[in-house]
Structure formats: C-alpha cells, structure tokens
Amino acid sequence: MKFCANCGAELEDSARFCGKCGHKVEEESAPEVPKAEEAAPAEQETAAPANEATPEKSSFFNDNKKLIIGIAAGCVAFILLLIIIISACSGGYKKQIKTLVKYYNKEVTDSSKFLALENPSFEIEALEDMLGIIEKGFEDSDDFEDMFGENGLEYYLGGIDYEDLYDDYEDKYGSDWKITYEIKDVEKIDKDDLEDLQDDYRDAAEAFEDMEDPDDVEDYLDMIETFCDAEYDDADYKDIAKVATKLDKQYSKIKISKGYKVKVKFKIKGKDDHESIEKTFKILKINGDWYLDDCSLNF
Numbered sequence: 001m002k003f004c005a006n007c008g009a010e011l012e013d014s015a016r017f018c019g020k021c022g023h024k025v026e027e028e029s030a031p032e033v034p035k036a037e038e039a040a041p042a043e044q045e046t047a048a049p050a051n052e053a054t055p056e057k058s059s060f061f062n063d064n065k066k067l068i069i070g071i072a073a074g075c076v077a078f079i080l081l082l083i084i085i086i087s088a089c090s091g092g093y094k095k096q097i098k099t100l101v102k103y104y105n106k107e108v109t110d111s112s113k114f115l116a117l118e119n120p121s122f123e124i125e126a127l128e129d130m131l132g133i134i135e136k137g138f139e140d141s142d143d144f145e146d147m148f149g150e151n152g153l154e155y156y157l158g159g160i161d162y163e164d165l166y167d168d169y170e171d172k173y174g175s176d177w178k179i180t181y182e183i184k185d186v187e188k189i190d191k192d193d194l195e196d197l198q199d200d201y202r203d204a205a206e207a208f209e210d211m212e213d214p215d216d217v218e219d220y221l222d223m224i225e226t227f228c229d230a231e232y233d234d235a236d237y238k239d240i241a242k243v244a245t246k247l248d249k250q251y252s253k254i255k256i257s258k259g260y261k262v263k264v265k266f267k268i269k270g271k272d273d274h275e276s277i278e279k280t281f282k283i284l285k286i287n288g289d290w291y292l293d294d295c296s297l298n299f
Contacts, residue, residue: 093260093283093290097181100295101266104179109162111149114295120254120286126247133239137221137230147228160296169299174272179297182265184278189259197284198256205251211244258285268299275299 002011004018004025011018016025096117103113115124131148138144149161169177189197210216214237221232221240260283267276282293 093258093262093285094183096283096290096292097183097262097264097281100292100297101179101181104297107162107166109166111160111162114160114162117292117295119291120289122247122250126243126250129243130240133236133243134221134224134230137224137232137236139229139231143228143230169268170270172273172299173268173270173275175270177268177270179266179268181267183262184265185263187261189261189282189284194256194259194284197259197282198254201254201256201286202252205248208244208248208251212241212248214238214241217241217244254287256284256286257288259283266297266299 002013002015002025003009004011004021006018007021009018009021011025018025100114100117103117108114112124112128115127119127134148135141135144211220214234217237217240218232221230221236224230225232261280262283263278263280265276265278268274277297277299279297284291284293
C-alpha cells in the first residue's frame with residue numbers, strides 16, 4: 001500500500017496518478033503505513049488545501065490547450081459538414097417530384113406554382129409580362145380568360161384547369177383521394193444528351209429574335225385583334241419587343257449541368273376506387289436549380 005505525496009490519499013500499489021488530486025506518483029518504494037497514534041498529525045501535515053490541487057489540473061489543460069482546442073474545432077467542423085451533406089441529400093432532383101405530389105394532394109390551383117416546377121424563373125417572369133401586355137388590349141376580361149385561362153398561365157400548361165381536375169378525381173375515385181409515389185428507376189443523362197438539350201433551349205432564343213422588332217410584334221398582335229375583341233398600339237409593340245429581347249439574352253446563356261430520367265409509379269386512392277400509373281420524367285439542373293419536364297399526372 002502507498003499514499004499520495006501531495007494529498008495523502010491512499011493509493012493502489014500499481015497506481016501512476018492519484019485518483020483524488022491527479023498528482024503523478026513517483027516510482028519509489030511505498031512509505032510505511034503511519035502508526036495509529038501518528039495518523040492524525042500526519043494527515044494534518046500532508047493534506048493539501050483544495051485550492052492547491054487546482055494548479056495540477058490547470059497545468060494539464062495549459063500543456064494540452066492547443067490539442068484540446070483543435071479537437072473541439074474538428075468536432076464542430078465535422079458537425080457542420082454533416083449538416084451540409086444531409087441538407088444536400090434531402091433536396092436535389094427528387095425533391096421536385098415530392099413537391100409535385102404535395103401540390104396535387106393539397107389541391108393547389110395556382111398555375112404559377114406548377115410552372116415554377118417546370119420553368120426557370122426568368123421564363124415565367126417574361127411570360128407574365130407578355131400576358132399582362134396582351135390582357136390590357138382586351139376590352140372584356142372574360143374573353144382573355146377564354147383564350148388564355150383565368151390567369152393566362154393555364155394556356156401554357158396545356159390548358160389544365162386544376163380545380164376541374166381535382167373535381168374529376170373526386171368523381172372518379174371518391175372523396176379523400178390521395179396520391180402516393182415510388183421511384184422505380186433513375187438513369188443519369190450523359191453529357192452529350194445534356195448538351196443537345198441545352199442547344200434546344202438556346203434554339204428557343206432564335207424564336208424570340210423575331211419578336212425583338214416592334215413591327216414583327218405588331219403582326220402577332222394583329223392576329224389576336226382579328227380573332228378577339230382586342231386593340232393594341234405602338235407602345236404595346238415596343239413593350240413586348242423589350243421582353244423578347246431580354247428573354248433572348250437569357251436563353252443564350254442558359255446552362256444545363258446535370259440531368260436524370262426518373263421512372264416513377266404513382267397511385268391514387270379514394271373511398272370508391274384506386275388506380276396506378278407509371279411516368280418517366282426528365283429532371284434537369286438548369287442554371288443551378290432543378291426542373292421537371294412535365295407536371296401532368298394522367299390518371
């Protein structure tokens with residue numbers, strides 16, 4: 001049996017550090033056990049105040065300060081990296097499908113939300129600007145809605161009226177219908193095919209070159225005036241030409257960096273009936289964001 005030279009605590013023979021104060025035990029023969037009558041005085045002489053043990057602990061921290069800080073910083077960096085990775089994995093191209101199904105199940109009727117899943121924001125802004133100019137020429141807003149839909153955007157979504165679509169679902173499948181999905185297959189689009197798709201987008205810029213001249217815009221709006229009760233002037237021609245010029249420049253700079261063909265199985269089930277379909281999407285990363293090629297689910 002031996003004792004700590006710093007605080008007098010009893011130690012195991014094999015101990016290298018004091019379990020009470022942390023003092024290093026010198027490798028020397030253990031002192032003899034004090035006699036009973038001398039135990040009390042010896043305890044008073046060798047027992048160190050509590051504040052004398054602290055310098056040993058502080059010394060250990062100071063000696064290893066850089067190491068401890070380095071370990072702590074490494075842990076924080078690892079946690080932050082993990083958060084970034086999880087965030088990245090939870091989004092991406094699959095998120096677009098999840099969002100599409102959510103819109104259907106929540107019976108979203110705002111056409112602009114579906115367009116935003118398909119088209120870059122600059123396309124939607126240009127489309128809304130052009131439709132706004134065209135709508136101003138109609139004397140009767142009902143005529144404009146008959147031609148382009150309630151907000152003009154339905155015309156560019158293949159004429160889909162989502163409110164009517166949800167009513168059809170309820171008639172066919174019953175109330176409380178719900179759509180679920182399962183991704184069946186994912187195929188990465190190779191670099192050459194991505195370049196071809198990118199060229200298709202850039203070719204669209206050429207189509208708008210014809211609308212950069214107000215005189216050419218006048219020919220287009222004249223057709224609307226012929227078939228509808230609408231009227232336009234030089235200011236309208238110039239406004240649309242400006243939108244077309246801006247759109248042309250944005251199309252010419254478009255960048256498609258990644259893409260996937262994703263095969264998805266959709267199932268709709270209500271109280272009365274259910275049905276399943278499979279649909280393959282092209283999901284492209286355009287200017288840093290993911291977009292679907294189509295938002296329709298044809299049950």
